[in-house]
Amino acid sequence: MKSRSDLPTLLRTARSALVAGHVNPDGDSVGSSLALYHLFTGLGITTTLYSAEPYPYNFLFLPGADKVVHELPLIEPDFYVVVDAGSPQRVGEALYRQMSVTRRPKLFFDHHVSYRDPGAFFDQSFLDDAAAATALLVYRFMKQHGHPVTREIAVAVYAAVMSDTGGMRYSSTNREAFAVLAELVDMLEPWEIAAKIWEEVPHAQLQLLAEVLASIRLLAGGKAALFEIRREQLERYKLGPDNVDTFINYARAISGVEVAMRFRELAPGRYKVSMRSKGNIDAAKISNEFGGGGHRNAAGFEFAGSFDDACKLVEEIVARVACQ
Ligand SMILES: [Mn+2]
Incomplete structure (x- = not known):
């Protein structure tokens, strides 16, 4: 069971996936979801970008954010990935109910301390409460497995880390966060992302x-x-x-x-x-x-x-x- 439902195997064998963040979505939830969305679609996996609630206005500029849907697809995906949610319930009622009864693999990326997945709900979890953002766990996975970081992915990860650290000001800010932003910085315009996140209102x-x-x-x-x-x-x-x-x-x-x-x-x-x-x-x-x-x-x-x-x-x- 385990070997069939780990992410590297799924990325070779699955044809469809669903990626979901949490209710009351924030920049890390949106950015982590989008990084995975771009990774999966780049590998030819048909991916549903799901959110129970609308993405916040200041993250709609992220490439792919317009692909988000608020209804579950009629055909069940081959596997599910939940990001940044703290606990599986926080994906929202409809998806939680579906994931509770599904036989398809469920995976989890998170840096919240409150939830230690005992393997009871998820088939594979990428957890580290020392990470400044969940997007950094997605990024670690990609680097580890040699997946190319495209511009879309770079922007998603950069925005997620920036927003979840309050612009590198919160106590979660660490060496890894700075190092990853430095790796990504040549692929984007930092001033532009900062302006979109913090300086624009409708x-x-x-x-x-x-x-x-x-x-x-x-x-x-x-x-x-x-x-x-x-x-x-x-x-x-x-x-x-x-x-x-x-x-x-x-x-x-x-x-x-x-x-x-x-x-x-x-x-x-x-x-x-x-x-x-x-x-x-x-x-x-x-x-x-x-x-x-x-x-x-x-x-x-x-x-x-x-x-x-x-x-x-x-x-x-x-x-x-x-x-x-
Ligand atoms: Mn987060």
């Missing part, structure tokens, strides 16, 4: 930001800043949840504000709430009151009710938590 995002900033509510004597993002707004501007990720920073930056809360509407009367705090307020404490969790400076929970209800509750809870 015009509609700024229009929505203007609308949202004007609607920020200051509560609890100016200690809490709350705002809502309704589904209708995202639909009207044709934007996704990733387009509003940074909005909370504006609310938190307001002088006197100690906690900022973003209420993103999931369905009528149901919200996903993200919190960022600074100063003395413990965001996790507020989150706990709503049945959620998190850290002192970043927490979240789901809220059932209206935004007005939420504001009243927050007013009361912040007053109490701030006194503790």
Whole structure:
């Protein structure tokens, strides 16, 4: 079984594959998926590039990103590869269900520490929590087995490493990350990739930001800043949840504000709430009151009710938590 389902063998024998990243996809998930997609298609394997959710706007420039599909193919692929997901469940419900019952090989590339595949789910895993990005594990495999690194693959790996290290700033940044970027740098334009990842927003995002900033509510004597993002707004501007990720920073930056809360509407009367705090307020404490969790400076929970209800509750809870 093992020998038939390892990646070098599959690359010689399989005719089709499915590559999937995780829900709420980030640059590493997209870049790792695309590196494998280009490797496989280059070897003549018909490859489905799958993502349960749309790729973030800032990674749509990556070559091949337009090939992503959000529906599972009708005909089952010869094998599956999951990247960067932390655990197999995070590929999304439909694919997880299919992979749970399939007899086809399943492989896994990841650098997250939380999941140690005991071989119970995957047939072969490439895991290393010392890697700065999952894309580096894909790159290692390619080098080890002598697969040529094309320009498309170089751009995908470079963007994945850059984004997952916050531009080589996070504690995961290491010698391998620098060495691989140096190997790739002649095949691409670093300034162009940096600009695409960090310096571009769609015009509609700024229009929505203007609308949202004007609607920020200051509560609890100016200690809490709350705002809502309704589904209708995202639909009207044709934007996704990733387009509003940074909005909370504006609310938190307001002088006197100690906690900022973003209420993103999931369905009528149901919200996903993200919190960022600074100063003395413990965001996790507020989150706990709503049945959620998190850290002192970043927490979240789901809220059932209206935004007005939420504001009243927050007013009361912040007053109490701030006194503790
Ligand atoms: Mn990652």
